[in-house]
Amino acid sequence: MLNAEKIRQDFPILNRQVNGKPLVYLDNAATSQTPQQVIDVIVDYYANYNANIHRGVHTLSQEATDKYEEARHIIQKHFNAKHAHEIIMTAGTTHGINLVASGFTNILQKGDEVLVSALEHHSNIVPWQMLCQKTGATLKVIPMNTEGELLLTDYEALLSEKTKLVFVNHISNALGTINPIEYIINKAHKVGAAVLVDGAQACPHLKADMQALDVDFYVVSAHKMCGPTGVGMLYGKEKWLSKLPPYQGGGEMISEVTFQKSTYADLPHKFEAGTPNICGGIAFGAAINYMNRIGFSEIAAYEHELLTYATTELQAIDGLKIYGTAKEKTSVISFNIKGIHPYDIGTLLDKMGIAVRTGHHCAQPIMNFYQIPGTVRASFAFYNTKKEVDALVAGVKKAKMMLS
Structure with missing residues (x-):
């Protein structure tokens, strides 16, 4: 106990x-508190091996790189992703959602439909509205009842061959409702639609299994689960991450650059332009370990x-x-x-x-x-x-x- x-x-x-x-x-739904064990990891990084990663041959850079990639594997194991390269380190849930929305800009077409639930946080509404404005796709809403539950019969009625994307939170931040995402994902896949689940509110309370859910995208923030702010994770199935274009251009996400053409790095670095929140990523892994010990x-x-x-x-x-x-x-x-x-x-x-x-x-x-x-x-x-x-x-x- x-x-x-x-x-x-x-x-x-x-x-x-x-x-x-x-x-x-x-106020834990907004931000959880941070245990001393995670604070110690943050202090240790800045006191002993603060360096940029993936780019240096010197000892500090190698140590920081090893710790950062170790954190990626901790996250992969916790969420049961099939591959470590399916874990994209982000600045948080909102960043992850916008990354996916940006990637679908050249995939969606006029006449396509995307579904979003009535229980969503603004960060899982506004990016899709912007996406629909750019592409001509139509945004439709899965309604809710007075208890704060989604109307699944209405959801099924909204699904069609026009449905390309479905967005739903795992748990509502405003009401605490745990949505039946297994059912939602299964029904969406039957019409060929991809599903993004906002797991920000779920990750402090339960372990979401990416392979068991068969979800296409899943996003979380470290600060909801005893970690620091400004870091999070986007899980994406390899087939989708390979298909989507990079969200940002810059260092780290390239394979080769000339003034005539640039080629992109392999996953996960394709979506990780620039110097990341190295300390935050390492602390995210430490926070997951802390919660798993409990x-x-x-x-x-x-x-x-x-x-x-x-x-x-x-x-x-x-x-x-x-x-x-x-x-x-x-x-x-x-x-x-x-x-x-x-x-x-x-x-x-x-x-x-x-x-x-x-x-x-x-x-x-x-x-x-x-x-x-x-x-x-x-x-x-x-x-x-x-x-x-x-x-x-x-x-x-x-x-x-x-x-x-």
Whole structure:
């Protein structure tokens, strides 16, 4: 059984105070905290072998290159990609999505259709709108119900031989809904469509198996799973990565350059122009190792316990409504209190040392569906405790009393 109190000792930031109160950090869906084990890896890089990679024959460059490529293999193994070169190191989920969208600019044609779910983060909507504007393709939306679940019958009805791409998140950042992506991928493939899954919210809670899912593209960010910001991963099937053109031009992604013509490097370097976030990539691998040592099945079971407890306690508050009540969901609770703006609740909670997220969570279509300006979102990680849930509930009750 996971020992949250012991795990908390790995996270220095959890010992600090905010506004004179012990920090209760419940904004993990935005960014998780970083354990000392990963911080040590970052310090070690800059203190002992900071150098550019893939280009130098000197010792520091070779050491940095070895560590960076070792991290790529850690990521490959964790996500069960068939080949290490199917792992493209990116600046994060948004970067990975835009890389794929750019690649399809010369593939999509007028009359083609792409499907996106109603549960998406803006980063998995806007790039596809831009792609459709460039190509003349049509964007269609897979609708949702009031529980925050996708309407799969409607999804099947939208699929046709015109469908070329399907985009869906594995888990909704705003509602915590776990989407049935295996089903979505299987149905899309039957009409010949490729599928990109935004795994940013899933990667801290579960292990996604690329080969078992048979997904074409999968994107994640390290900062959602105890790693640093500014680094992430795009998984792509070799056949698709070979077909797509480079996203950026520059050093590292070339094989040979003359003023008449340039040829591109093999995968994965074809998509990794310029000096990467070397330290970030190495730390990403360390963060994955850290979470695997704890165990994802243990993490899932513990976070589900927190979710159940927090849901029960919050629902007991008169006037509080939870948005997103899917049968399958992870440890995210979005809620409002009747007659009170979510921003005001979040501001008062911060005065009590409780960090939550307020607003539309970069998911305005979801808020428009519910006809609300936004929500208060409490998102839990494996280092949170029931005591912190109690602090949240007490804080919400106090905020309600002050604002009513």
